[in-house]
Amino acid sequence: MATRPLISDHDASPEVLAIFDDIRKTRGTDYINNFWRGLAHDPVELKSVWNDLKRIMGPGSLDPLTKEMIYIAVSVANSCEYCAHSHTAAATAKGMTPEQHNELLATIAMAAKTNHLATALQIPVDELFKV
Amino acid sequence: MATRPLISDHDASPEVLAIFDDIRKTRGTDYINNFWRGLAHDPVELKSVWNDLKRIMGPGSLDPLTKEMIYIAVSVANSCEYCAHSHTAAATAKGMTPEQHNELLATIAMAAKTNHLATALQIPVDELFKV
Amino acid sequence: MATRPLISDHDASPEVLAIFDDIRKTRGTDYINNFWRGLAHDPVELKSVWNDLKRIMGPGSLDPLTKEMIYIAVSVANSCEYCAHSHTAAATAKGMTPEQHNELLATIAMAAKTNHLATALQIPVDELFKV
Amino acid sequence: MATRPLISDHDASPEVLAIFDDIRKTRGTDYINNFWRGLAHDPVELKSVWNDLKRIMGPGSLDPLTKEMIYIAVSVANSCEYCAHSHTAAATAKGMTPEQHNELLATIAMAAKTNHLATALQIPVDELFKV
Amino acid sequence: MATRPLISDHDASPEVLAIFDDIRKTRGTDYINNFWRGLAHDPVELKSVWNDLKRIMGPGSLDPLTKEMIYIAVSVANSCEYCAHSHTAAATAKGMTPEQHNELLATIAMAAKTNHLATALQIPVDELFKV
Amino acid sequence: MATRPLISDHDASPEVLAIFDDIRKTRGTDYINNFWRGLAHDPVELKSVWNDLKRIMGPGSLDPLTKEMIYIAVSVANSCEYCAHSHTAAATAKGMTPEQHNELLATIAMAAKTNHLATALQIPVDELFKV
Numbered sequence: 001m002a003t004r005p006l007i008s009d010h011d012a013s014p015e016v017l018a019i020f021d022d023i024r025k026t027r028g029t030d031y032i033n034n035f036w037r038g039l040a041h042d043p044v045e046l047k048s049v050w051n052d053l054k055r056i057m058g059p060g061s062l063d064p065l066t067k068e069m070i071y072i073a074v075s076v077a078n079s080c081e082y083c084a085h086s087h088t089a090a091a092t093a094k095g096m097t098p099e100q101h102n103e104l105l106a107t108i109a110m111a112a113k114t115n116h117l118a119t120a121l122q123i124p125v126d127e128l129f130k131v
Numbered sequence: 132m133a134t135r136p137l138i139s140d141h142d143a144s145p146e147v148l149a150i151f152d153d154i155r156k157t158r159g160t161d162y163i164n165n166f167w168r169g170l171a172h173d174p175v176e177l178k179s180v181w182n183d184l185k186r187i188m189g190p191g192s193l194d195p196l197t198k199e200m201i202y203i204a205v206s207v208a209n210s211c212e213y214c215a216h217s218h219t220a221a222a223t224a225k226g227m228t229p230e231q232h233n234e235l236l237a238t239i240a241m242a243a244k245t246n247h248l249a250t251a252l253q254i255p256v257d258e259l260f261k262v
Numbered sequence: 263m264a265t266r267p268l269i270s271d272h273d274a275s276p277e278v279l280a281i282f283d284d285i286r287k288t289r290g291t292d293y294i295n296n297f298w299r300g301l302a303h304d305p306v307e308l309k310s311v312w313n314d315l316k317r318i319m320g321p322g323s324l325d326p327l328t329k330e331m332i333y334i335a336v337s338v339a340n341s342c343e344y345c346a347h348s349h350t351a352a353a354t355a356k357g358m359t360p361e362q363h364n365e366l367l368a369t370i371a372m373a374a375k376t377n378h379l380a381t382a383l384q385i386p387v388d389e390l391f392k393v
Numbered sequence: 394m395a396t397r398p399l400i401s402d403h404d405a406s407p408e409v410l411a412i413f414d415d416i417r418k419t420r421g422t423d424y425i426n427n428f429w430r431g432l433a434h435d436p437v438e439l440k441s442v443w444n445d446l447k448r449i450m451g452p453g454s455l456d457p458l459t460k461e462m463i464y465i466a467v468s469v470a471n472s473c474e475y476c477a478h479s480h481t482a483a484a485t486a487k488g489m490t491p492e493q494h495n496e497l498l499a500t501i502a503m504a505a506k507t508n509h510l511a512t513a514l515q516i517p518v519d520e521l522f523k524v
Numbered sequence: 525m526a527t528r529p530l531i532s533d534h535d536a537s538p539e540v541l542a543i544f545d546d547i548r549k550t551r552g553t554d555y556i557n558n559f560w561r562g563l564a565h566d567p568v569e570l571k572s573v574w575n576d577l578k579r580i581m582g583p584g585s586l587d588p589l590t591k592e593m594i595y596i597a598v599s600v601a602n603s604c605e606y607c608a609h610s611h612t613a614a615a616t617a618k619g620m621t622p623e624q625h626n627e628l629l630a631t632i633a634m635a636a637k638t639n640h641l642a643t644a645l646q647i648p649v650d651e652l653f654k655v
Numbered sequence: 656m657a658t659r660p661l662i663s664d665h666d667a668s669p670e671v672l673a674i675f676d677d678i679r680k681t682r683g684t685d686y687i688n689n690f691w692r693g694l695a696h697d698p699v700e701l702k703s704v705w706n707d708l709k710r711i712m713g714p715g716s717l718d719p720l721t722k723e724m725i726y727i728a729v730s731v732a733n734s735c736e737y738c739a740h741s742h743t744a745a746a747t748a749k750g751m752t753p754e755q756h757n758e759l760l761a762t763i764a765m766a767a768k769t770n771h772l773a774t775a776l777q778i779p780v781d782e783l784f785k786v
Contacts, residue, residue: 001253001518001523001524002253002254002255003251003252003253003346003347003351003524004252004350004363005524031259033257033259033260034254034255034256034257035245035248035249035254038248038249038252039252041363041364042364042367042368044448045364045367048445049244049245049248049371052241052244052441053241053245055437056234056237056238056241057238057241060230060234061230061231061233061234062231062234062235062238066197066200067234067238069193069197069201070200070201070204070238070239070242071238071241071242072775073201073204073205073208074204074205074207074208074238074239074242074243074246074378075242075246076205076774076775077204077205077208077209077771078208078243078246078247078250079250079341079602079603079604079774080246080249080250080341081250081605081774081777082249082250082254082255082256083242083245083249084527084775084777085256085257085260085527085777086256086260088260088527088528088775089259089260089527097192098565099191099192100192101528101565102192102565102566102569103187103193103198104193104201104775105569105772105775105776106187106566106569107187107193107198107201107202107205108201108205108771108775109569109768109769109771109772109775110183110188110202110768111201111202111205111206111209111214111218111771112205112209112767112768112770112771113183113764113765113767114166114180114214114764115205115206115209115211115214115767116598116731116732116764116766117166117169117170117180117760117763117764118166118169118211118213118214119209119210119211119213119731119734119736119739120134120727120731120743120759120760121133121134121135121166121169121170121760122132122134122736122739122740123133123137123165123169123213124132124165124213125212125213125216125217125394126164126165126216126217128162128164128220129164129216129217129219129220130216131394131395131396131397131398132649132654134739134740134743134744135743135756172753172756173757173760173761176757176760176761176764179576180764183572186568203382205771207378207381208378209734210471210472210473210734211734212381212384212474212736215381215382215384215396216384216396219382219396219397220396229434232397232434233434233435233438235382236379236382236383236435236438237438239378239379239382240375240376240378240379240382240438240442241375242378243374243375243377243378244371244372244374244375245371246374247338247339247370247371247373247374247467248367248370248371250338250341250343250346251334251338251346251350251366251367251370252367253343253346253347256525261525262525262527262528262529263515263517263780263785263786264514264515264516264517264786265513265514265515265609265612265613266514266612266625266786267786268516293521295519295521295522296516296517296518296519297507297510297511297514297516300510300511300514300516301510301514303622303625303626304626304629304630306710307626307629307630310707311507311510311633314503314506314703315507317699318496318499318500318503319500319503322492322496323490323492323493323495323496324462324493324496324497324500328459328462329496329500331455331459331463332463332466332497332501332504333500333503333504335466335467335470336466336467336469336470336500336501336505336508336640337504337508338467339466339467339470339471340470340504340505340512340603341512341603342508342512342603343605344511344516344518345504345507345508345511347518347519347522347523348519348522349504350522351521351522359454361453361454362455364454365449365453365454365455365460366455366463368449369449369450369455369460369464369467370463370467372445372446372449372450372464373463373464373467373468373480374467374471375442375445376428376442376446376476377467377468377471377473377476378471379428379432379442380428380431380473380475380476381471381472381473381475382396383395383396383397383428383431384395384396385395385399385427385428385475386394386395386427386475387427387474387475387478388426388479390426390482391426391478391479391481391482392478465644469640469643469644470640472643472733472735474643474646474736477644477646477658478646478658481658481659482658491696494659494696495696495697495700497644498641498644498645498697499697499700501640501641501644502637502638502640502641502644502700502704503637504640505636505637505639505640506633506634506636506637507633508636509600509601509632509633509635509636510629510632512603512605512608513596513608513612513629514629515605515608515609525777525779526776526777527775527777528776530778555783557781557783557784558778558779558780558781559772559773559776559778562772562773562778563772573768573769573772576765576768577765577769580758580761581762581765584754584758585752585755585757585758586724586755586758586759586762590721590724591758591762593717593721593725594724594725594728594759594762594766595762595765595766597725597728597729597732598728598729598731598762598763598766598767598770599766599770600729601728601729601732601733602732602766602767602770602771602774604770604773604774606773606774606778606779606780607766607769607773609780609781609784609785610780610781610784612784613783613784621716623715623716624716624717626716627715627716627717627722628717630711631712631717631729632725632729634707634708634711634712634726635725635726635729635730635738635742636729636733637704638690638708638738639729639730639733639735640733641690641693641694641704642690642693642735642737642738643733643735643737644658645657645658645659645690646656646657646658647657647661647689647737648656648657648689648737649689649736649737649740649741650688650740650741652686652688652744653688653740653741653743653744654740
């Protein structure tokens with residue numbers, strides 16, 4: 001249960017519906033996931049987040065699947081339940097293989113382990129690493 | 132300044148030196164970075180972390196640079212200063228271009244933003260995302 | 263399901279009941295929320311947390327609604343599901359408008375984004391910001 | 394030392410200089426803080442972050458000082474050293490009194506304490522808190 | 525619902541079953557908890573995590589219950605719902621008394637409070653604390 | 656450099672000096688560490704934090720060293736630089752051996768690794784673990 005109601009198409013303002021339409025067209029599906037329906041109480045923020053997401057997660061010097069896996073990594077480290085689910089689903093839809101999923105998880109877990117060791121030891125940054 | 136002294140080659144046990152040697156050979160450099168010198172107080176853990184890292188971060192179904200960027204993502208979300216520095220240096224050494232670095236940072240920042248929104252709103256996970 | 267049973271009024275010691283009574287009087291409701299019932303296994307800690315909360319969250323140089331929104335901000339960044347729910351409900355009860363809620367969420371999300379960018383870039387603190 | 398060089402005015406592209414100019418005009422100071430100089434390697438992201446920040450942190454249904462304190466709260470919970478410094482300086486510049494600073498810190502600390510208790514106990518969300 | 529299916533004994537490879545057998549023997553129970561069934565998609569990682577866990581959480585210079593409580597502390601600070609549940613159950617099985625549980629929670633909460641205060645204030649590390 | 660000045664004995668109010676005296680007597684040292692000097696801008700909070708700390712970290716059903724190690728674990732997971740330093744120093748002063756330090760770090764690192772795996776996989780809590 002969300003901390004405020006999800007906005008259905010029926011309750012959406014024309015401004016919100018226009019963004020929902022763009023999400024539908026861009027993704028080639030009629031389904032609008034709950035995140036956008038929760039955010040729709042604030043049409044300005046909804047538009048800003050959607051436009052940033054479309055720009056950043058599209059093709060560039062990194063391929064979309066790589067970015068989706070980076071997104072999962074951040075979401076896991078930030079303990080975001082919704083995000084772990086939604087971006088694992090998105091990565092799978094973009095062709096993540098079981099082997100790639102395994103390696104993603106092993107890398108996240110390895111990083112978490114050494115993050116905590118480096119912080120516990122307060123290891124000073126090597127001069128070599130400084131630009 | 133670390134919470135315990137970094138172990139120099141001079142102070143290292145034969146067991147630790149053997150791992151330092153493997154790090155040197157694997158990475159093709161004589162330089163051992165501070166993290167390993169801090170961890171060297173516990174040779175069993177040093178060996179376990181190094182062996183896992185070598186296995187996980189090597190080539191597989193994901194290329195080493197992709198995994199290095201995932202590592203950065205986790206390190207940033209976990210606020211690990213040392214890790215942000217060391218893995219940005221490692222990714223650069225593995226060929227990360229400025230454009231890729233830009234996209235990595237934009238993806239991390241985008242994920243952080245939506246992680247916090249999804250958590251604040253406690254968005255329920257869409258049935259569609261459940262396996 | 264909690265990691266230990268919630269304490270009902272029936273099972274509460276006189277010491278716990280006295281604190282429950284103070285919560286009821288202070289808040290003007292008979293309802294004791296689950297957090298206090300979970301904490302009631304440790305009457306000393308229950309009393310300390312309740313007294314601190316009453317002192318800190320009451321009127322002062324910041325109004326109670328402002329403090330409730332600050333509380334939500336910390337709870338979201340700490341990924342606390344219970345706290346996101348309970349303090350959003352509390353802020354709403356204290357008069358948070360939908361517009362204020364929107365601005366609160368946008369501010370939290372903006373901060374999360376720049377937090378991750380500043381950490382990824384390891385930006386040095388400007389001399390100007392040091393006291 | 395940042396993970397990549399800070400961009401001076403001398404090295405900035407016209408696109409970046411235009412944003413620096415807007416920051417200068419909006420804030421009424423010639424000083425550009427390090428965060429923007431680190432972000433300037435990616436002019437598109439620099440522009441997006443600055444425009445969002447200007448929109449979100451300006452006057453609205455919450456006053457700018459309240460939003461600055463919410464920003465500090467998130468930054469502390471995310472352990473962002475740079476952000477704790479820069480936004481405490483910003484809040485002070487916007488008139489935060491020592492008494493308000495004290496209450497802000499006490500509220501952040503109280504929230505952190507109860508966040509960890511609620512998570513440790515896995516307290517189930519009260520039906521009452523669900524919308 | 526997990527982000528990928530849990531592996532039943534029926535679907536497990538011989539390699540996975542061998543590790544499940546070792547978990548059963550080591551723990552003296554036929555029950556394999558969900559964590560291992562989720563991890564079993566990657567037999568190499570499953571084996572590595574289980575072997576590390578067996579080595580680290582067994583008797584040493586710290587007793588197993590102390591280590592279980594340290595495990596809970598990290599899990600709570602990392603907001604890991606599954607881990608809070610599973611390691612509280614494990615600590616209880618290893619003899620954690622209600623009084624010890626109370627002290628564990630009070631210590632975690634105290635640490636969280638002062639962590640946030642120290643970060644908000646950016647307290648410089650005392651020379652005395654440096655090795 | 657802190658976000659506000661540390662209070663010297665010379666600048667401290669009688670109320671603050673009384674607490675400093677109690678810290679000195681309780682700890683058997685004339686040295687007041689920076690954390691207390693930063694917190695001293697708010698004498699009410701200073702007194703509350705110190706009294707809670709004295710009560711919680713003293714002898715009980717858990718020994719003081721065990722609690723100090725739990726404190727380190729939370730501080731590391733919360734990425735608190737000051738706290739990692741000060742509580743490692745405190746644990747060492749209370750007799751933590753190098754072997755115990757090694758096991759503490761290995762446990763923290765193990766927990767961080769499995770925390771991230773459990774969150775990435777969104778493992779459902781076993782019925783067995785629910786009270």
